Amino acid sequence: MTETTDTGNDDSKRRFMGLAIAMSQVDAWFAREVLPLEAVLMQFLRRNWRNRDEIPDLLQDIYVRVYEAAMKDIPQNIKPFVFQTARNLISNKVRHQQVVPIEAVADLELLNVAADEPSPDRILGARDELRRLQSALDALPRRAREAFLLRQIEGLSRREIAARMGVSEKTVRWHLNEGLRALADAFYSEPRHLKG
Helix, strand or coil, X not given: CCCCCCHHHHHHHHHHHHHHHHHHHHHHHHHHHHHHHHHHHHHHHHXXXXXXXXXXXXXXXXXXXXXXXXXXXXXXXXXXXXXXXXXXXXHHHHHHHHCCCHHHHHHHHHHCCCCCCCCHHHHHHHHHHHHHHHHHHHHCCHHHHHHHHHHHCCCCCHHHHHHHHCCCHHHHHHHHHHHHHHHHHHHHCCCCCCCC
């Protein structure tokens, strides 16, 4: 009787063993590096998500995404990676919530309900405000504009902005104040008339 070896079966066992080792390494990394961030991550979620009942589910979704990414390659800068994952998840959820199902639109048409569209005056006013905002932002010094956008658009803390820009938190505060003053001047100060 001749003995046969099943090399396909051996390869499967090796792959499984390699996966098991990788999972145990990721498990240890996750417990050591990610789970200690839970308190600050929960604080971030409470600050940025209005429905408190959904926060535990969001936290689990973040953990799943971080873990799956670590299975491919363990990130070096853990805290920024985890918080960027959280920001991306929140952005995706907000975008998803803003999508109106086609059935809802069809039902409104059946009911012959008029859409609440802004008047042409409001549209022109909003466009004018956007132009003024863009002009005010364009007029800011580069670093003040960068700090302002990181704070207002990306929602970063002063500490995170300071780390990203390579400056102190005091400098970030100064840039943010400069940006706010310039925007307040653009929107709330008396228009400057040219003297002739």
